[in-house]
Amino acid sequence: MREVAVLGIGQTRVDEHWDKSLRELAGEAVLAAMDDAHLSAVDAIYVGNMMSGSANKQQHLGAYIADWVGMRYAEGLRIEAACGSGAAAFRSALMAVASGALDSAVAVGVEKMTDSPGAEITAELATAADADYEAGQGLSFVALNALIMRRYMFEYGWKKEDFAPFSINAHANGVHNPCARFHEPLDEKGYARAPMVADPINLMDASPMGDGAAAALIVPVERLYRQPGVPLVKVAGSAAATDTIAIHDRRDPLWLMAAERSARLAYAQAGVGPEDIDVFELHDAFSIMAALSLEAAGFAARGQGPHLALDGEIRPTGRVPIATRGGLKARGHPVGATGMYQIVEVVQQLRGDCGETQVPGAKIGMAQNIGGSGSNIVAHIFTVD
């Protein structure tokens, strides 16, 4: 396999983009990444997206976006792995370039959720769960996560307010990210009075939907014309794993086996361990997922994830900085785009471009994107010279 680097990144703000179509959002991110990379053409476009067929009545996003950004005739396809679609698209683009089949590729995650009314989007999101045995019984995604969180609190003795620091950290960091959906800080009082969505998950435990697109352009290092002054971010590890699609089929519903496996594989490829990771963009779709991700990726012992948050170790200056640009909670969670936002944000950290929430001296970063209730997890590790 050829060594691959991220040469350019681009993103739109996560927001309700009533004035922009799906292709305009994706196009903005792709063209920004190409501009950042100083490249005017790429061999292929890999689009991570979950719901455009239902929410926007548009599929076939490979051809659709390639055409829109002036890449007519380039290769183009869509990758779907539920909320893990973004990182899955990046991984496929990565393997195509690493294999030698392509000399450049852009991976873009895009989702335009606000075209779909509230109740419909809840049903569309539920297509990431088992249609027969979960969604068909009326289990929405927040309900599935509420079951996990309740069990977790029972098993390990946590109280609801112990999860507050996850959301508070995310909102504190999002304030400084112009692409974040929310720029309002949150405190304990705000968390405590948030309305309950699905007990014990309240509104401040749940990430907001939104419209947005984020893109990264990758090239093999051997073909690289380095840009003066821009640190070179390389892909050091990439792995993916699935777990049962239905939670009730797992031996231990409180352990993200697919996160453990994909993280372990990525660590082995990169020759690092959790202790070497300077910044960790995890998939805090719900605060319980942040805790489980920290544990499965090796940053905390089983059942002990909230300790890192309560001790302040998840802040940009802590031991395991997470959600440094707001995370899913404050940057927002446009589902098929989220994995690409995480990758873009890790690259920003390794380039040292994060201002107020810059992790000091960040050299190694990891992004972990989750599809479904932990049923498809993609991990990437990046390094900078």
Next chain:
Amino acid sequence: MREVAVLGIGQTRVDEHWDKSLRELAGEAVLAAMDDAHLSAVDAIYVGNMMSGSANKQQHLGAYIADWVGMRYAEGLRIEAACGSGAAAFRSALMAVASGALDSAVAVGVEKMTDSPGAEITAELATAADADYEAGQGLSFVALNALIMRRYMFEYGWKKEDFAPFSINAHANGVHNPCARFHEPLDEKGYARAPMVADPINLMDASPMGDGAAAALIVPVERLYRQPGVPLVKVAGSAAATDTIAIHDRRDPLWLMAAERSARLAYAQAGVGPEDIDVFELHDAFSIMAALSLEAAGFAARGQGPHLALDGEIRPTGRVPIATRGGLKARGHPVGATGMYQIVEVVQQLRGDCGETQVPGAKIGMAQNIGGSGSNIVAHIFTVD
């Protein structure tokens, strides 16, 4: 890139499978391919599918099918490129194995269309066209192809009945394929009296929808334990290209530029030309597409595709055998599965397993899968020792 071979294939019959779920169909094909390959585990599952999110209320097919076939924890994702999803999934699996990232992968195309009522599936299929400028104006896929066919007849002086031999050949071959949807032969009279769908496309110019799944298991040749008595089918070329998603944006709507480009790239990789191809499984979703595909892939001059059909050269004993197992017309067109059926059928031809419709001495075969109105085309060339 590592050289890659198809070690196993599997397929279900294309039919109205009211008694089987999406995962049961996919599982049947995947397990048959693994059985054929004598392998009990694979590193990853790549699922080609277009419409499960709307037609079956189930997305996230990577995890969904990996779980079902007992591949828990394997990598799994879905690839969507409209009707080209099947071959796009195969190509992504191929690059992952060729890159060295994976040592085995199964690509499965699956679609269960009959869960969705007639009018709805027409709208779902139209999501492969431009939602704003084509589908939004009421243009269904058959209507788009009717516009192309009418123009083609006008430009090159063909009569409607000149297209009959495409459908007659497909049905004659489908009779002998147990996995084909239709086993009834068709003659000129039957073609002539077929009801008009969208003038000039009649019911016998159009491929039928259906439910089905087809799979291929690939491994690097260097890791191969050859099975005695089974010819080894290698992937000699793989390429993909897009064109504008909307037909009106093309300089020449009668020329499949993405087919020309992907075929040329695949020919160059394989070191062959159209004259070397012994069997060509093309995308005869409509008979006009068969003509255009023959031309763009270099088998006929511009506007002259129907000559090959009228001269009998597309039959299994002709110069360019197409639709040798029934093609989209008679085997059926379960959209996201179709590209994988084509690949499975080429492998069957190169193994010499096609009985009555076996192409004598077939050594080199090509599969060409089209997404949208020619807007995304994937070509694969296979060889056998």
